[in-house]
Amino acid sequence: MLKNISVYEFIFYVLLMAIPVVDCITGYLLLSNSNIGSTIGQFLRIVTIIFLFLSTFNRQRLDNFLFISLFCFCLFLIPVFNYFRTGSVQGYIDETIYTTKLILPILMILGIYNARKDKKISSNFIDNIFSFYIIFVPLSLIIPKILGIGYVTYENFDVGYKGFYYAGNELNILLLSISVLSFQKMTEKFTVYNAITALICLGSLFLVGTKTSFLVIIFLIIYNLIKKRDLKNKFKVILVVVLVLCISYFLVNTIFKDQIEKLLLKNQYYYETLSGSNDSITNFIFSNRNARIGINFEKNYIENSNEGLFFKIFFGVGHYQQFKSTSLNSIIEMDFFDTLLWYGLFAALAIFTFYTYVLYIGIIRKKNKEYLLCYLLIYLFSLMAGHVWYSALAGSVFGMIGSKVLE
Incomplete structure (x- = not known):
């Protein structure tokens, strides 16, 4: 996979393959009450951003590079404005870190796309990255699970498992x-290897135990049954589905029986908790994120009206200021609305x-x-559940996939 490649492409491979590895190390160190993991992750992100930013440069497309540079410069100016507004050094540091997360997937899309267009990396570069992820990520969940260590997805219900990955949504x-x-x-x-890797990936998704993971599994089955037009291919999909269902039935009734029961109780509890309004189903689907939109904007735009409303609308209130002032003490967790609140209308749009x-x-x-x-x-x-635009892990994956979509 890595034969006859340039030093540039090798560095690119190392940086992108390291993303889930570093995320696991960070989670393990946090589990050990060590903060050095966050420092490692931030260092990798900064190095990757610099590398991606330089990858967008091309003498023949200098206007594009200047536009990207100007956009990034404007985003980094917003924490500076907020510093002069609030006088908080901690706030400036916090918002600068969040800005690096925000530009990462954008630069990931543009950097990889330009590098491939300039023939600095091979055409199957992203395919190779995900071939590594398909092996590493399930193993990084299964091995700690067997050893009995790692994070539980929902601690209050003792259900779901996410290995050393700290953030379940990412x-x-x-x-x-x-x-x-x-x-x-x-x-x-259809080969034995492809079948095993697919089943392990789906099993790992099942292991996390979220609504999204179950919906994706169901969606994949239905999508492939609809997509395959000829009977032979439909039969293959049905054969795989039957195999998955048989294995799932065995696992559910033995190894994962308690987890399934706890997961059903968890979802029943959340549904009943959020059923106090006419929008109970909507609240359940969005995990009450939709209810936080109005509260956050009202708290930061109307109640805290001692600062200019015009500035807030177009340039935001900043992540640190919003997190500090909101009674929920929580982000909205819907990326567009979070960006609209933190960075303003121009950046969000x-x-x-x-x-x-x-x-x-x-x-x-x-x-x-x-x-x-x-x-x-x-x-x-x-848009619905957040944790993509501002996540180093999910944002990087989004960016890599986006660069492939642009081919």
């Missing part, structure tokens, strides 16, 4: 992507338009359909 995005890619690969070319444009190009070109499907699912996930 892990969901990664598992969603490798599950879609491995499942599609299996249905297109610009970033949303960019990601939508990538989706539009992918639909028009109709290439790399499995990556387009991944991109669409993550795109919707970012």
Whole structure:
């Protein structure tokens, strides 16, 4: 896989393959009450951003590079404005870190796309990265699970498992992507290896134990049954589904019986807790995120009206200021609305338009359909459940897939 490649491409491979590895190390160190893991992750992110930023440079496309540079410069100015507004050094540091997370997937899309266009990396670069993820990520969950260490997804209910990955939603995005890619690969070319990797990826997604993970598994089965037009391919999918159901039935009634019962109780509890309004089903689907939109904007725009409303609308209130002032002490967890609140209307619309444009190009070109499907699912996930635009792990995966969609 890594034969006859340039030093540039080798560095690129190392940086991108290291992302889930470093995330695991960070989670393990946090589990050991050590903060050095966060420092390692931030260092990797900064190095990756610099490398990606330089990858966008091309003398023949200098205007594009200048536009990207100007956009990034403007985003980094917002924490500076907020510092002069609040006088908080901690706030400035916090918001600068969040800005690096925000630009990472954008630079990931543009950097990889430009590097491939300039023939600095091979055409199957992203395929190779995800081939590594398909092996590493499930093993990084299964091995700690066997050893009896790692994080529980929902501690209050003692249900779900996420290994050393600290953030369950971000892990969901990664598992969603490798599950879609491995499942599609299996249905297109049925081999023992492809079947095993697909089943392990789907099993790992099941292990996390979230609503999203179960919905993705169901969606993949239905999608492939609809997509396969000829009877032979439909039979293969049905055969795989029957195999998965048989294995699942055995696992559910033995190893995962307690987990399934706890997961059902957890979802029943949340549904009953959120059923106090007419929008109970909506609240359940969005995990009450939709209810936080109005509260956050009212708290920061209307109640805290001692500062200019115009500035807040167009340039935001900042992540640190919002987190500090909101009674929920929580982000909205819907990426567009969080960005609208933290960075203002200009930044939110610009970033949303960019990601939508990538989706539009992918639909028009109709290439790399499995990556387009991944991109669409993550795109919707970012709007409905968040944890993509501001996640080093999920954002990187989103960016890599987006660069493939642009081919």
